[in-house]
Amino acid sequence: MAPTPQPATQPATPPAPHRAKGRPRSAAADRAILDATREALAELGWGGLTMGDVAVRAGVAKTTLYRRWPSKNELVVDAVASLFDELEIADRGSLRADIADVVAQFADLLARPESQAALLALFAEGSRDPQLRRRIREHIVDPQKRLVHEGLAHAVARGEVPADGDATAIAEQIDIIFDTIAGAVEHRMLVIGEPADPVWINRFIDLLLNQGLVSGCPGC
Amino acid sequence: MAPTPQPATQPATPPAPHRAKGRPRSAAADRAILDATREALAELGWGGLTMGDVAVRAGVAKTTLYRRWPSKNELVVDAVASLFDELEIADRGSLRADIADVVAQFADLLARPESQAALLALFAEGSRDPQLRRRIREHIVDPQKRLVHEGLAHAVARGEVPADGDATAIAEQIDIIFDTIAGAVEHRMLVIGEPADPVWINRFIDLLLNQGLVSGCPGC
DNA sequence: GAGATACGCTACGACCTGTAGCGAATAGAG
DNA sequence: CTCTATTCGCTACAGGTCGTAGCGTATCTC
Known part of the structure; x- marks a missing residue:
């Protein structure tokens, strides 16, 4: 989502956004x-x-x-999406710590005042524009999920998660866990308006990875 | 959030929105x-x-x-908030079923096309306007949480949940569970754009009430 | 019936969008 | 160095929208 070449001739190939003939853009x-x-x-x-x-x-x-940018809409999309370029995965020694790290990064991102109205308005536009929704998934959702999947790969390498276990099932579970946590963080920051501090994050990951919340492990 | 009396004289008391002197509003x-x-x-x-x-x-x-309505902003707020007036709690025999019922109602609400852009744009405005955020909490968030709390009261009456157990702690847990599920449903519908069907909802409530998702009950 | 208010209609100023045209500035190519 | 292509800042502009004002008419209460 770098500034798109707006002139009539659309190269259609990503590598060279605009040919270097005249004065370059600042x-x-x-x-x-x-x-x-x-x-x-x-x-x-x-x-x-x-x-x-x-x-x-x-x-x-x-x-x-x-x-x-052809319109206000596109400009705002780029301005918001570029916020997510900073997300990174660090091998912190355990699957749980890796997830917590990504979640904390996401929470920090949502805590910025410029993210809140921007991201929600972006999602609002995406609900009407399938193409924009696709861009949101590519530039915002997928990068986050990719980070968790990398963390899962680390966990398999560490022997923390059995590689013989149904890998795709585990991947789906990771997807669901991430959707849940992302949704909860979004809800807390964007709807409720209270920050997702580390204590809160830890509590959620306890819930998701280890045990049910209401009564421990009633079914065990 | 009924249509607010816009004339200069603001009664400030909710019961009689506008005095019945001249021609009534349609x-x-x-x-x-x-x-x-x-x-x-x-x-x-x-x-x-x-x-x-x-x-x-x-x-x-x-x-x-x-x-x-004094502006477009207020009109849209009212139009969206009125959607949530239909939410109800039904005693369906178990805490789990009560929660599932409320969640399903919420998911149905979010599945409507008119809800999606509207609700997100509403939250986006709320992130900048504390007063609007308060109205959102009063008219959208709190009614949902109240439903779950009523469901919890039913569960206590059924003996499903120990009343001697720290009631406030359980209430907090219910809050967190509801935040999590609401966030996940919102994320799935509003960000990802896929419906939260009953199977999906059941899976989530399994996760939250009974057991961790990744490896059953590793800590048991 | 008198008074008060809502209604539909038209017109209006202010603002924002997105485009067009101009001269000047900055790069590479010959 | 000259030529060419492109960007830059500036000004002006048509089109659309917001929110308000004024008018005559309709509908309710006293």
């Missing part, structure tokens, strides 16, 4: 625009954000925005 | 406007919705909208 302007967009989004929300305001904040002309 | 117009708003929301999303369009769909003048 990378500083790219960054300034995306930063200004996130800033304005945090202050004004999706509805209050205007292209003219973003241009003023970024110190560029409004036409410079439209050379890079 | 209740049919109220319903037509809210219905038209939800319809337009489903088709066009928050950003594409226009007051003029809603007025045309509802068959009323645009000024009639502004006599009831």
Whole structure:
């Protein structure tokens, strides 16, 4: 989701976004625009954000925005999606710790004021636009799930999880666990408005990995 | 969240919204406007919705909208919040069944096309507006949690849950369970875009009430 | 019937979107 | 160094939307 080449000739191949003939686009302007967009989004929300305001904040002309993004919608998508580029997986010694680490990163991301209105508005648009939903899955959801799957691979390498056990079933379970935790973190931050602190995160992972919440292990 | 009295004199007391002196406001117009708003929301999303369009769909003048709601924002909030008035608790014989019932109602609500963009956009606005967030908690979140608490009271009456056990702790656990399931349902419907069918719901409640997902009860 | 209010209609100013045209600036190619 | 292509900032613009104001008419209470 780098600034897309907006001129009429669409190369269709990702490697060379725009041919280097004339004056190159200012990378500083790219960054300034995306930063200004996130800033304005945090202050004004999706509805209050205007292209003219973003241009003023970024110190560029409004036409410079439209050379890079065809509409406000696309600009906001890129500004929000770029937040998720920082997510990383670190081998912290156990499957549980790896999951906790990714969840904590996600919680930190959602704790930023610019993420909240932006991400929700992005999801709202995605609910009407299948193509946008696909981009959301590719750039936001899948990277997170990929991190957990990498963590699972580490766990198998450590012998923590039996490799002979039905691997796809375990992968599906990881998917469900991640959906659950991501949803819970989102709900807590975006709907309730309270931060998902480490204690809260630990409690959830206890619940999901070890035991039921209400009465321990009633079925055991 | 009934249509608020917009005239200058704000009674500040809920029971009598507007004094009955002149011609009363058309209740049919109220319903037509809210219905038209939800319809337009489903088709066009928050950003594409226009007051003029809603007025045309509802068959009323645009000024009639502004006599009831001060802005588009408030109108949409009311239109969305009214969806949650239908949520009910039924004593289905077990705590688990009661929870499953509420969750299924919530999932059905989120499955409606008009709910998705509307609810997310509502949450997005709430992330910037503490007063709106409070209204969301009062009219959407708390009613759901209240249902689960009522279900818990039924469970205690049935002897399913020990009343001597730390009641507040159990209530907190119920809160967390509900947050988790609500978040997961929201994530599945609003972010991923796939329905939370009964099988999926059952799987989640198994996870939350009975046993961990990955390896049964490893700590038992 | 008198008074008060809602209704539909039209018109309006302010704002935002996205586009077009201009001259100046900045890169590579010959 | 010159030529060419592209970007940049600036100004202006048409189109659409928001929310308000004014008017005559309709409908309710006293």
